[in-house]
Amino acid sequence: xxxxxxxxxxxxxxxxxxxxxxxxxxxxxxxxxxxxxxxxxxxxxxxxxxxxxxxxxxxxxxxxxxxxxxxxxxxxxxxxxxxxxxxxxxxxxxxxxxxxxxxxxxxxxxxxxxxxxxxxxxxxxxxxxxxxxxxxxxxxxxxxxxxxxxxxxxxxxxxxxxxxxxxxxxxxxxxxxxxxxxxxxxxxxxxxxxxxxxxxxxxxxxxxxxxxxxxxxxxxxxxxxxxxxxxxxxxxxxxxxxxxxxxxxxxxxxxxxxxxxxxxxxxxxxxxxxxxxxxxxxxxxxxxxxxxxxxxxxxxxxxxxxxxxxxxxxxxxxxxxxxxxxxxxxxxxxxxxxxxxxxxxxxxxxxxxxxxxxxxxxxxxxxxxxxxxxxxxxxxxxxxxxxxxxxxxxxxxxxxxxxxxxxxxxxxxxxxxxxxxxxxxxxxxxxxxxxxxxxxxxxxxxxxxxxxxxxxxxxxxxxxxxxxxxxxxxxxxxxxxxxxxxxxx
Numbered sequence: 001x002x003x004x005x006x007x008x009x010x011x012x013x014x015x016x017x018x019x020x021x022x023x024x025x026x027x028x029x030x031x032x033x034x035x036x037x038x039x040x041x042x043x044x045x046x047x048x049x050x051x052x053x054x055x056x057x058x059x060x061x062x063x064x065x066x067x068x069x070x071x072x073x074x075x076x077x078x079x080x081x082x083x084x085x086x087x088x089x090x091x092x093x094x095x096x097x098x099x100x101x102x103x104x105x106x107x108x109x110x111x112x113x114x115x116x117x118x119x120x121x122x123x124x125x126x127x128x129x130x131x132x133x134x135x136x137x138x139x140x141x142x143x144x145x146x147x148x149x150x151x152x153x154x155x156x157x158x159x160x161x162x163x164x165x166x167x168x169x170x171x172x173x174x175x176x177x178x179x180x181x182x183x184x185x186x187x188x189x190x191x192x193x194x195x196x197x198x199x200x201x202x203x204x205x206x207x208x209x210x211x212x213x214x215x216x217x218x219x220x221x222x223x224x225x226x227x228x229x230x231x232x233x234x235x236x237x238x239x240x241x242x243x244x245x246x247x248x249x250x251x252x253x254x255x256x257x258x259x260x261x262x263x264x265x266x267x268x269x270x271x272x273x274x275x276x277x278x279x280x281x282x283x284x285x286x287x288x289x290x291x292x293x294x295x296x297x298x299x300x301x302x303x304x305x306x307x308x309x310x311x312x313x314x315x316x317x318x319x320x321x322x323x324x325x326x327x328x329x330x331x332x333x334x335x336x337x338x339x340x341x342x343x344x345x346x347x348x349x350x351x352x353x354x355x356x357x358x359x360x361x362x363x364x365x366x367x368x369x370x371x372x373x374x375x376x377x378x379x380x381x382x383x384x385x386x387x388x389x390x391x392x393x394x395x396x397x398x399x400x401x402x403x404x405x406x407x408x409x410x411x412x413x414x415x416x417x418x419x420x421x422x423x424x425x426x427x428x429x430x431x432x433x434x435x436x437x438x439x440x441x442x443x444x445x446x447x448x449x450x451x452x453x454x455x456x457x458x459x460x461x462x463x464x465x466x467x468x469x470x471x472x473x474x475x476x477x478x479x480x481x482x483x484x485x486x487x488x489x
Contacts, residue, residue, distance in 0.1 A: 095109060096108065113144070113487045114217075122139075123478075145484065146211070148167045159189075160185070162185045183198050183199045195236055198232070202230065202250065204356075205358055205373070207223060208227065216440050216455050223373075223375065225377075228313065231255060231258055231275070235251075244287065245283070247279070276313065286304075290305045296366070296369045301367050305365070307362050310360075312355075314353070360373035376400065406421070417444065434459060435460055439455070453486070454483050456479075456480070
């Protein structure tokens with residue numbers, strides 16, 4: 001602006017000089033000279049007026065620029081000193097954090113709450129005709145499905161990380177008291193190779209990894225008999241193709257062994273047989289991060305994203321009445337049906353070998369999502385321990401279980417989603433089966449960080465097991481409604 005002012009002034013000066021020459025040429029003409037002098041006076045007045053306006057405009061812009069600079073410096077300083085700073089060393093980014101300037105030490109805190117209302121109606125059934133008998137019992141009330149605090153970060157190096165988490169909601173196995181969950185340390189060598197040791201999720205089903213990002217309020221009911229949950233052990237993992245292909249290989253003390261060592265888990269008796277698990281997942285047309293949840297909440301929904309994965313596990317135990325897979329109160333194998341009589345038994349302690357596997361897949365496209373998985377396990381009894389299987393299985397000393405489900409979802413609006421799911425659990429095939437059908441509606445206030453979910457589930461045949469988490473009762477036909485609010489930060 002200042003440059004424009006001086007250019008304008010030079011043009012005016014040139015005009016005056018031209019007029020002065022003209023005035024000299026007509027010096028002998030008195031009338032013309034008077035006219036020239038009057039014009040010069042007028043031009044000088046106009047120059048003075050423009051000069052004043054240009055100086056005022058320049059000063060206004062200069063002052064505004066100086067004030068803006070002072071404000072920006074003040075805000076930047078306040079961010080580094082204020083209570084709610086969001087600078088390089090502390091603030092909020094996927095969790096509240098504080099770290100040293102060199103980033104060698106970092107501490108991050110997260111929270112995860114799921115508060116729900118449940119109504120469950122159970123009716124006694126007869127599997128031969130699926131006819132219902134008088135009502136068995138109703139459940140109606142509020143509870144916390146999850147109420148967790150998570151602390152994570154790194155120490156001495158960004159590559160040496162840790163995680164400590166616990167759940168204040170607990171579950172029926174510990175009378176709903178506080179329980180520790182993930183407690184591990186890990187070291188990153190590169191994208192291809194990482195090592196983790198401690199208590200953490202068994203690398204088996206994708207469901208456990210996305211419990212906060214599911215389209216329904218809880219896992220499919222048919223999944224519970226196959227879920228090893230957390231274990232105490234070690235893993236190597238990495239991404240051979242960054243953001244597209246991952247793997248994890250794990251050795252541990254056996255399913256659900258995260259809160260105790262192997263000896264304590266089997267009633268104090270020593271056991272030297274470890275369990276082994278492995279999982280691999282590949283994502284095409286998207287990235288691994290696109291499948292951290294089930295709904296299509298991507299910013300750009302136009303492209304097709306899909307994933308396929310497979311996992312396998314093997315567990316074994318010494319010949320002991322308290323051995324694999326543990327006592328009924330803890331690790332008993334659930335969903336074992338009696339044959340040929342109708343109905344199911346509850347948890348059943350077994351010895352021997354367990355082989356299990358799963359495959360899953362999913363896709364997302366233009367707000368539409370689809371997910372499916374199948375689970376299978378083969379149990380070989382160690383009859384030398386004196387454990388007798390239910391009638392119908394003692395003759396061959398082994399049996400299998402199969403479960404599968406599929407679900408779809410569609411974003412009706414950017415925040416509202418409709419979902420549907422169906423699944424089946426079979427033990428040695430028909431007629432020992434359980435089916436489930438669910439419909440739901442979700443409202444995403446801030447994505448999966450804050451959402452409200454409503455779900456209705458119907459089990460037309462007998463529930464295969466009792467579960468406070470799944471709201472099922474053994475040998476009953478169940479009608480279950482849940483309303484859940486989730487907050488994750």
